[in-house]
């Protein structure tokens with residue numbers, strides 16, 4: 249597999265992921281609509297391109313790390329998009345968290361041009377993107393997965409193939425249900441403990457080694473207690489993911505009562521103006537209910 253790869257989308261996650269690829273010895277051609285992000289990567293050794301088309305013209309494998317389905321469609325299928333520059337046999341690995349049906353639709357359009365695609369969303373958040381220990385869940389042909397594995401592993405702690413195209417994003421929405429419900433549970437528990445007169449910091453220290461301990465508890469409880477809601481993972485991105493969850497669950501006939509409830513909590517935070525904060529600000533929803 250060529251050491252020269254494209255990387256489009258240098259935000260909270262994409263920037264450190266791209267830097268890890270540079271450190272692993274890959275040559276990168278990068279692109280983002282935010283110039284400062286491109287400049288930072290260029291300083292770290294990447295080459296920049298003006299459009300996704302130009303990225304694809306110069307590379308055989310193109311990674312994308314964008315907010316949501318419409319951004320992925322624009323960057324891959326739109327004007328000056330990847331599809332206009334990609335050569336037959338090229339591979340697009342979209343690492344954004346998007347609707348599984350859109351992954352399949354984009355893959356179909358690329359296939360008509362002889363371009364392969366993986367959907368390879370990630371979990372772990374910014375700290376793990378920086379450490380190179382994110383979890384990657386991948387859908388697509390096994391053979392294409394195996395060819396891309398070393399590249400994905402250079403940014404990740406684990407890289408697991410979960411099925412055909414779309415399976416990566418189905419795995420990701422399962423992940424997002426668990427994360428959202430966990431954050432709601434942590435919020436509910438800490439607000440209760442606090443209002444009942446026990447220091448939430450001591451509650452956290454007491455329970456984190458027991459069955460209630462979790463990666464979510466360790467990542468999000470300290471943020472709630474420190475009142476540090478700098479993202480991380482924004483409420484508006486989690487609403488986007490839960491939209492993708494509910495669209496998929498309605499499509500296959502699976503009722504998700506708890507997910508629907510947390511979705512409404514996040515919508516309420518959005519109405520209150522917190523959509524750009526980290527999803528740990530879900531605790532504010534409970535504080536409002538309990539008049540803390």
Ligand code: NAD
Nearest residue numbers: 257258259260261262280281314315344345373374480481
């Ligand atoms: P972000 O908003 O920080 O970054 C997205 C980047 O895409 C931005 O730099 C933006 O300028 C760029 N972009 C948007 N449209 C573009 C276009 N047309 N051409 C070129 N660049 C364009 O988002 P993020 O937090 O890095 O998340 C990216 C994806 O990863 C999302 O799907 C998110 O759900 C997922 N994710 C995020 C986290 C997290 O903790 N932040 C964790 C796991 C997965």
